[in-house]
Amino acid sequence: xxxxxxxxxxxxxxxxxxxxxxxxxxxxxxxxxxxxxxxxxxxxxxxxxxxxxxxxxxxxxxxxxxxxxxxxxxxxxxxxxxxxxxxxxxxxxxxxxxxxxxxxxxxxxxxxxxxxxxxxxxxxxxxxxxxxxxxxxxxxxxxxxxxxxxxxxxxxxxxxxxxxxxxxxxxxxxxxxxxxxxxxxxxxxxxxxxxxxxxxxxxxxxxxxxxxxxxxxxxxxxxxxxxxxxxxxxxxxxxxxxxxxxxxxxxx
Amino acid sequence: xxxxxxxxxxxxxxxxxxxxxxxxxxxxxxxxxxxxxxxxxxxxxxxxxxxxxxxxxxxxxxxxxxxxxxxxxxxxxxxxxxxxxxxxxxxxxxxxxxxxxxxxxxxxxxxxxxxxxxxxxxxxxxxxxxxxxxxxxxxxxxxxxxxxxxxxxxxxxxxxxxxxxxxxxxxxxxxxxxxxxxxxxxxxxxxxxxxxxxxxxxxxxxxxxxxxxxxxxxxxxxxxxxxxxxxxxxxxxxxxxxxxxxxxxxxxxxxxxxxxxxxxxxxxxxxxxxxxxxxxxxxxxxxxxxxxxxxxxxxxxxxxxxxxxxx
Amino acid sequence: xxxxxxxxxxxxxxxxxxxxxxxxxxxxxxxxxxxxxxxxxxxxxxxxxxxxxxxxxxxxxxxxxxxxxxxxxxxxxxxxxxxxxxxxxxxxxxxxxxxxxxxxxxxxxxxxxxxxxxxxxxxxxxxxxxxxxxxxxxxxxxxxxxxxxxxxxxxxxxxxxxxxxxxxxxxxxxxxxxxxxxxxxxxxxxxxxxxxxxxxxxxxxxxxxxxxxxxxxxxxxxxxxxxxxxxxxxxxxxxxxxxxxxxxxxxxxxxxxxxxxxxxxxxxxxxxxxxxxxxxxxxxxxxxxxxxxxxxxxxxxxxxxxxxxxxxxxxxxxxxxx
Numbered sequence: 033x034x035x036x037x038x039x040x041x042x043x044x045x046x047x048x049x050x051x052x053x054x055x056x057x058x059x060x061x062x063x064x065x066x067x068x069x070x071x072x073x074x075x076x077x078x079x080x081x082x083x084x085x086x087x088x089x090x091x092x093x094x095x096x097x098x099x100x101x102x103x104x105x106x107x108x109x110x111x112x113x114x115x116x117x118x119x120x121x122x123x124x125x126x127x128x129x130x131x132x133x134x135x136x137x138x139x140x141x142x143x144x145x146x147x148x149x150x151x152x153x154x155x156x157x158x159x160x161x162x163x164x165x166x167x168x169x170x171x172x173x174x175x176x177x178x179x180x181x182x183x184x185x186x187x188x189x190x191x192x193x194x195x196x197x198x199x200x201x202x203x204x205x206x207x208x209x210x211x212x213x214x215x216x217x218x219x220x221x222x223x224x225x226x227x228x229x230x231x232x233x234x235x236x237x238x239x240x241x242x243x244x245x246x247x248x249x250x251x252x253x254x255x256x257x258x259x260x261x262x263x264x265x266x267x268x269x270x271x272x273x274x275x276x277x278x279x280x281x282x283x284x
Numbered sequence: 285x286x287x288x289x290x291x292x293x294x295x296x297x298x299x300x301x302x303x304x305x306x307x308x309x310x311x312x313x314x315x316x317x318x319x320x321x322x323x324x325x326x327x328x329x330x331x332x333x334x335x336x337x338x339x340x341x342x343x344x345x346x347x348x349x350x351x352x353x354x355x356x357x358x359x360x361x362x363x364x365x366x367x368x369x370x371x372x373x374x375x376x377x378x379x380x381x382x383x384x385x386x387x388x389x390x391x392x393x394x395x396x397x398x399x400x401x402x403x404x405x406x407x408x409x410x411x412x413x414x415x416x417x418x419x420x421x422x423x424x425x426x427x428x429x430x431x432x433x434x435x436x437x438x439x440x441x442x443x444x445x446x447x448x449x450x451x452x453x454x455x456x457x458x459x460x461x462x463x464x465x466x467x468x469x470x471x472x473x474x475x476x477x478x479x480x481x482x483x484x485x486x487x488x489x490x491x492x493x494x495x496x497x498x499x500x501x502x503x504x505x506x507x508x509x510x511x512x513x514x515x516x517x518x519x520x521x522x523x524x525x526x527x528x529x530x531x532x533x534x535x536x537x538x539x540x541x542x543x544x545x546x547x548x549x550x551x552x553x554x555x556x557x558x559x560x561x562x563x564x565x566x567x568x569x570x571x572x573x574x575x576x577x578x579x580x581x582x583x584x585x586x587x588x589x590x591x592x593x594x595x
Numbered sequence: 596x597x598x599x600x601x602x603x604x605x606x607x608x609x610x611x612x613x614x615x616x617x618x619x620x621x622x623x624x625x626x627x628x629x630x631x632x633x634x635x636x637x638x639x640x641x642x643x644x645x646x647x648x649x650x651x652x653x654x655x656x657x658x659x660x661x662x663x664x665x666x667x668x669x670x671x672x673x674x675x676x677x678x679x680x681x682x683x684x685x686x687x688x689x690x691x692x693x694x695x696x697x698x699x700x701x702x703x704x705x706x707x708x709x710x711x712x713x714x715x716x717x718x719x720x721x722x723x724x725x726x727x728x729x730x731x732x733x734x735x736x737x738x739x740x741x742x743x744x745x746x747x748x749x750x751x752x753x754x755x756x757x758x759x760x761x762x763x764x765x766x767x768x769x770x771x772x773x774x775x776x777x778x779x780x781x782x783x784x785x786x787x788x789x790x791x792x793x794x795x796x797x798x799x800x801x802x803x804x805x806x807x808x809x810x811x812x813x814x815x816x817x818x819x820x821x822x823x824x825x826x827x828x829x830x831x832x833x834x835x836x837x838x839x840x841x842x843x844x845x846x847x848x849x850x851x852x853x854x855x856x857x858x859x860x861x862x863x864x865x866x867x868x869x870x871x872x873x874x875x876x877x878x879x880x881x882x883x884x885x886x887x888x889x890x891x892x893x894x895x896x897x898x899x900x901x902x903x904x905x906x907x908x909x910x911x912x913x914x915x916x917x
Contacts, residue, residue: 082487106493113487122484122539130484134493138477180488410728411905414669417735418901421838425894432887522739575747582740589733590721 033058034079034188034222039088041074041244048074049244052088056237061214062222063231063252066241067265072224073114073192075241079222080111080190092188106134109188110181114196124168124176125161128152131183151183154209156202170197178206189213191223195230207234232256232278240264252278285535286543289550296557297321303565321557323453326462327514328528328556332548333469334510335525336532336541340483341503342402344409345533346588348525349507352398352413353420355515355522358390358508360423363430365389379456387464387512394508399501450560450573453517461513468509469549476541479503483539521574523581528552530584598851602865606648609872613644616879638772646775647767647875647889648868649782650830651840655867656785656860657826658841660819661712663799663856665719668849669731669905671842672827676734678836679741680711681828682761686748689757701777704832708824711741716820765835766888767875774833781829784822785864791818792856799854837890839897840867846904 034056041049049071056062056079064072077083079090081097090097092109100108110131128151132144152158155175165173174197181189189210195203211234213219225231231238231252238255240248242264248255256278261269270281301317338349349355365386377385398416405412472479481494482503490496514521532548555577563573617640625632657672665675672678684707688700695703715737719730742762749758788795794815797805805812830837844867852859874896875889 080491082490101493102490102495103493106491111487111491113491126539127484130481130488130492133477133481138480177488181491184492408728410732414728414731415902415905417732418898418905422895422898422902425838425891425898428891429887429895432885432891433882572747572750575743575750579740579743579747582736582743585736586718586733586740589729589736590718 033093034220035089035091036075036079037089039075039078039085039090041071041078041083041086043074047244049078052241052244052246054239054246054249056220056222056239058093058220059214059218060220060236061210061234062220062237062239063235064222064224064239064241065226065228065231065255065264066247069243070241071244072241076111076190076192076222076224077113080109080113081105082111082113103134103137106184106186108186109190110184110186111190112177112181112192112194114192122165123162124157124165124172125152127165127176128157128179128183131180131185134184147183147185151179154182155179155206171199171202174198175202175206182209187219189219189221191221193224193226195225195227203230210234228256228261228280232280256280286546286550289535289547289554293550293554293557296554296561297325300557300561319455319458320453320560322462323455323458323517324450324556324560325553326458326465327450327517328552329469329549330461330465330510330514331521331525332528332532332550332552333472333545334507334514335529336544336548337472337479337503337510338507338525339529340479340541341500341507343483343485344413345529346526346585347413347416348522348529349511350520350522350525351420351585352401352416353423354394354398354508354511355520356420356423356427357394357397358386358512358515359520360427360430361386361390361393363427363434367430367434379454380460383457383460383516384464386516387509390512391505391508394511395501395504398504402500402504403497450518450556451564457516461517464509465513468506468513469545472503472506472545473542475499475503476545479541480539483541518574521578523585524552524555524577525581526585526588527577527581528555530588531555598848598862599865602862602869605869606865606872609869609876610644610648613647613872613876614640616876617643639770642772642775643767643770643875644872646770646778646834647872649775649778650765650767650834650837651844651867651869651871652864653778653781653785653826653867654830654837654841654871655844655863656788657823658867659845659856659860659863660788660795661823661841662845663795664816664819664823665716665730666799666801667719667727667730668846669728669842669901670734671839672823673836673838673841674731674734674738675823676711676715676737676741677708677823677827678762678831679738679745680708681705681824681831682745682758683707683711683741683748684828685761685832686745686752686754686758689754690748690752697777701780701828701832704828705821705825708828708831709820711737712820712824716816760835761831763835763890765830765837765890766878766886767834768886768888770834777829777833781826784825784829788819788822789857789860791815792860795819796854796856835890837871838894839901840871840893843897843900843904844870847900 036052036054039049039052040047052075064076066072074083078085079092079097081102085098092105095105095108097105125148129140129144129148131151132140132147136144152161155178157172157176157179160168160172165176168176174194178191178194181191194206198206207230210221210223214221214236235252238249238252239246240255240260247264248260256271258269258271261271261280267282272279272281300321301314305313335348338352339345339347401412401415405415478494478499481489481492482496482499484492486496528548528551531551532544535551536543536547538544559573559577563569614636617635627633654672661670661672661675661677662668681704684704685700687707688695688703715734718733718737722729722733745758745762749755794810797808797810798812798815798819802812845863848859848863848866852862871889871893874892878887878889878892881887
């Protein structure tokens with residue numbers, strides 16, 4: 033379980049988050065949704081200690097992110113921020129291999145290599161393993177980054193807009209893999225998504241943010257209602273159902 | 285690859301030491317050449333390793349510590365200490381301890397200053413670079429200003445700040461410089477696995493459990509030590525490191541620091557020993573190697589800039 | 596207070612002060628009785644004061660022009676390869692024709708400065724458009740590369756002492772009557788720019804706007820290039836390069852008055868004159884009777900001002916979205 037208590041945050045004097053208190057349940061796939069500038073990414077980055085906590089308290093599976101040593105946290109959660117360019121010329125396999133670094137600290141063993149291979153296979157990167165990061169497409173690089181987080185093999189996995197740059201087939205297969213991690217692996221996953229139907233189709237738990245505040249949380253069916261979404265995005269939205277799950281339509 | 289480079293360096297060193305040797309004062313000539321060789325190799329190692337380290341911390345492949353004003357800070361520090369403490373204080377110390385204390389102050393100052401700059405400027409890389417470049421100009425102007433006030437008739441300060449020379453090396457500093465360089469390089473070598481992670485950039489490094497801030501400050505401290513050594517020995521060489529780091533990356537085709545660090549040190553040493561041999565013995569122009577190196581390095585920088593490799 | 600009268604009074608006050616300060620101990624008020632004092636005044640103090648004023652004004656105007664040409668606020672004639680180009684031209688003609696007349700040397704310096712500045716313009720045209728900060732970096736490095744060529748050639752031909760006076764930070768202590776008059780050319784060139792002020796203002800808005808308004812950008816570019824090069828060449832040959840003036844003064848004035856160049860160019864010229872004269876005076880006073888070159892002081896002051904300009908508004912940290 034990830035517990036967030038009384039978290040407020042400001043960047044350059046501009047308040048981004050206001051007194052957020054919420055919980056991300058263990059063993060579930062949680063989606064953070066909301067309009068642009070709602071503070072979703074900031075909240076996820078605070079949980080993943082990519083930004084220092086200014087106010088409030090966050091614990092991940094009982095570890096306080098402000099006080100737990102960062103290398104200990106790296107074996108509890110993996111976080112993938114929005115993609116940044118890497119200065120060094122790395123092959124895809126080398127990048128993914130870094131996912132094992134928190135476990136071996138520079139001395140990889142055979143089980144580490146096996147794990148890397150599995151991650152490459154899981155994201156259909158085996159053919160590209162020897163290509164350089166700056167020689168592959170944006171979507172392929174994105175998959176390599178996700179594979180690195182995957183190889184980290186932690187109880188918690190936090191992904192900030194992992195669907196960026198992915199085509200429909202890779203997006204679908206990523207969501208299916210994350211679902212599998214939760215259902216078969218007993219892991220917990222949190223993602224920030226813009227395309228709301230990915231949350232509708234795959235998420236167990238949804239947290240909706242707006243203007244730096246939590247405006248709704250609960251199961252997908254509870255949060256993704258016409259009234260809530262229309263208010264959240266300030267635009268008329270219809271919600272139907274498809275195979276028992278909500279289906280969000282903007283062409284109302 | 286590394287083995288071949290080491291062999292090449294050994295060969296060059298042998299030519300350097302033994303060429304045209306003979307006659308009476310063989311021992312004297314060997315001693316003179318040996319000192320110079322040791323100085324060149326020390327400077328080369330310091331510049332090569334410092335540049336690789338700095339590029340890793342800055343997540344940027346077109347920067348060198350000197351472009352960002354490290355060497356200017358060291359020169360300013362030297363002048364400033366003389367002003368503040370006067371001839372009787374620090375300046376009166378024997379060269380070794382004086383050098384050590386300068387390096388100690390430099391390490392603290394540089395980690396704080398450039399640590400702040402890098403950690404805060406990560407979102408706007410070009411602005412950060414420009415700030416560093418202008419800081420360098422500021423430090424150089426301040427040294428010139430202080431130098432003028434210290435001794436209005438003395439232009440030597442300004443002169444020595446502005447021109448590098450591989451030809452005039454302070455022999456009294458050499459043993460200290462070599463020992464300090466060796467210690468810093470060893471420390472960098474021990475960190476090489478962590479440096480690999482640092483090179484991924486801040487977010488992935490933090491996610492993988494690297495204590496990012498401490499690592500950045502520590503590596504900048506090492507860079508400060510190495511730049512102090514090379515600046516004290518030969519003066520400012522902003523672009524040489526760029527060529528060397530580019531060579532190391534190109535030759536190794538790997539991002540592993542365990543390979544990059546020795547490759548950078550070796551290619552720097554080969555360039556310097558070979559270049560000095562060519563210019564001093566063959567062309568009879570000992571003084572101009574640094575100018576040529578800087579010219580080539582500057583062009584290489586512009587090339588990288590135009591290729592859009594600045595980020 | 597309005598900028599124009601304020602700066603004018605400041606300049607007059609500084610000029611009077613400049614006439615009274617120097618190594619020789621004379622009283623300005625004695626000038627009419629004491630021929631010695633009159634001589635010092637006319638042969639040394641007055642030329643020096645005028646040369647400082649002309650340099651500051653002309654370099655600042657040149658700064659406005661180069662900033663309009665490259666559409667970037669963070670460049671100046673000292674960071675565009677212009678000064679090094681002028682030095683290169685001077686070196687070339689000194690070597691090729693040591694006895695060449697002065698006017699020919701000036702033409703060589705100006706032409707060569709034009710070529711290197713055009714080279715800078717060509718280089719930055721190939722940079723990614725949105726990378727504002729890369730332009731000054733490219734300029735600084737290009738200046739460094741050209742400077743190393745100058746140094747190299749100077750070394751080879753034993754002309755280092757000239758190169759030193761051209762490219763080291765400039766100073767006015769050597770100025771006497773008969774050795775500064777070239778700066779009037781720089782002043783006239785800068786004055787000419789005022790007649791085309793509107794064109795430069797439009798040029799600064801970008802090619803599309805300029806073409807839309809029916810401006811022949813190529814002609815205006817050539818005019819700007821010529822003025823910047825002539826000004827810089829004259830300054831470099833007479834007193835040596837003065838750093839940062841052409842960079843910070845246009846920025847400071849634009850902050851207050853905006854970019855209506857017809858109104859702001861005279862203010863830019865005055866402000867540049869005031870700044871350089873104040874630095875020159877400070878340099879004369881700080882270790883009197885010795886001097887710190889005005890260029891050295893401006894290196895410090897200008898760098899601080901530049902850093903402030905770079906960071907005055909903290910870069911708006913984009914809130915991570917979502």
